[in-house]
Amino acid sequence: xxxxxxxxxxxxxxxxxxxxxxxxxxxxxxxxxxxxxxxxxxxxxxxxxxxxxxxxxxxxxxxxxxxxxxxxxxxxxxxxxxxxxxxxxxxxxxxxxxxxxxxxxxxxxxxxxxxxxxxxxxxxxxxxxxxxxxxxxxxxxxxxxxxxxxxxxxxxxxxxxxxxxxxxxxxxxxxxxxxxxxxxxxxxxxxxxxxxxxxxxxxxxxxxxxxxxxxxxxxxxxxxxxxxxxxxxxxxxxxxxxxxxxxxxxxxxxxxxxxxxxxxxxxxxxxxxxxxxxxxxxxxxxxxxxxxxxxxxxxxxxxxxxxxxxxxxxxxxxxxxxxxxxxxxxxxxxxxxxxxxxxxxxxxxxxxxxxxxxxxxxxxxxxxxxxxxxxxxxxxxxxxxxxxxxxxxxxxxxxxxxxxxxxxxxxxxxxxxxxxxxxxxxx
Numbered sequence: 001x002x003x004x005x006x007x008x009x010x011x012x013x014x015x016x017x018x019x020x021x022x023x024x025x026x027x028x029x030x031x032x033x034x035x036x037x038x039x040x041x042x043x044x045x046x047x048x049x050x051x052x053x054x055x056x057x058x059x060x061x062x063x064x065x066x067x068x069x070x071x072x073x074x075x076x077x078x079x080x081x082x083x084x085x086x087x088x089x090x091x092x093x094x095x096x097x098x099x100x101x102x103x104x105x106x107x108x109x110x111x112x113x114x115x116x117x118x119x120x121x122x123x124x125x126x127x128x129x130x131x132x133x134x135x136x137x138x139x140x141x142x143x144x145x146x147x148x149x150x151x152x153x154x155x156x157x158x159x160x161x162x163x164x165x166x167x168x169x170x171x172x173x174x175x176x177x178x179x180x181x182x183x184x185x186x187x188x189x190x191x192x193x194x195x196x197x198x199x200x201x202x203x204x205x206x207x208x209x210x211x212x213x214x215x216x217x218x219x220x221x222x223x224x225x226x227x228x229x230x231x232x233x234x235x236x237x238x239x240x241x242x243x244x245x246x247x248x249x250x251x252x253x254x255x256x257x258x259x260x261x262x263x264x265x266x267x268x269x270x271x272x273x274x275x276x277x278x279x280x281x282x283x284x285x286x287x288x289x290x291x292x293x294x295x296x297x298x299x300x301x302x303x304x305x306x307x308x309x310x311x312x313x314x315x316x317x318x319x320x321x322x323x324x325x326x327x328x329x330x331x332x333x334x335x336x337x338x339x340x341x342x343x344x345x346x347x348x349x350x351x352x353x354x355x356x357x358x359x360x361x362x363x364x365x366x367x368x369x370x371x372x373x374x375x376x377x378x379x380x381x382x383x384x385x386x387x388x389x390x391x392x393x394x395x396x397x398x399x400x401x402x403x404x405x406x407x408x409x410x411x412x413x414x415x416x417x418x419x420x421x422x423x424x425x426x427x
Contacts, residue, residue: 046076053085065089080110087119096123114144122153125160133157151181152191159198171198182214189215193225196232205236223253227262234266242266257287264296273304284327291334295341298327302348309351317351324348339369346378355382371402377410393418397425 042050053068066089072082087102103120106113117140124133137154140147155177162170178195182188196211212229219225230245243266249259264279280297287293305320328345331338346361359382365375376399383392396414403411418425 042076042079046072050082080106080113084116096127099123112143114140118147118150125157130160148181148184151177187218189218200232205232208232223249223256223259227259276300291331294327294331298324321348321351337368339365339372343375373403393423
């Protein structure tokens, strides 16, 4: 029996040694699998400074936010969120190189930290690295597909790809990402707005209107959104709906230049010249250095003068042509590089019988904009009237090169005249 006891103890010792060996082997195997650095929890003090930084960031106090995030990192060098937040500070300043470095380091510390992918993709997009932006945000969405802003930024990247290579599929992918973003967070006004702009550019006006209406559901006091909605109604061919939107925008923000400008353009399109002139005149008086307001005022007077000319009321027409000249000279004085102002000024002068003055304006127009087709065509006609045939034909050649398909009747007439005179256009 004593012999059996000795054998049993010996076996137990062997079993213990075996178990210890197995445990040791198990420990070594586990260590090799989990070789990458374990993410540890930041200290309470580091968390406090990171949170302080977020508070300052929300208050747009960028300098103090930066200091707090740097303090959090100093207290806990592996603080992933603090690196991400510091990157946001640099991104807000437009220092994309520094921002990218922070986001990249946050990802190095934690490959699953999706927010850093989102911000890094946005930085790449701002730097024009479109493919890098797309691939980065796709990686991020694999980590967490519920980040609405990442879907939005990915949509913007797809739009940029479409701008580069004009492939409609990029727009469809952008639309999908924007819609996903608003499904995740229906209150993202900027996403509804961007999606509305995409739909409007595609001629899908009903969908654009829906998206602007959704945006207005969150920001009903936004004059900008009402103005943009009005523009879509105009494109859709619903002028009175547009008028209501412009009126709402002007009511919300009486000093808004854009909404009043759009209201004036609406009246002009509807040939309600007196109302258009009142809008533009008020704009010009309130913003005397706004060349566009003076240009629109001059154009309205010019158009009204044309209406009276067609009616045979020449004296009234001449009064409006003179008013047009005054307003358009003011626009040109404010911005001498505004080609359309000098072109319309030439028209106003021609209507008053000041042909040489009109010629000078159109010659000036094609100096600042050599591809201004209407100015080139009118100049050619003036040269023809003066008997300057070579100048006329040469200018018609320039007109044909720039007109493209915009002015088919004038282009055909120009080609016929060049052919009749057996003229060869310069290369």
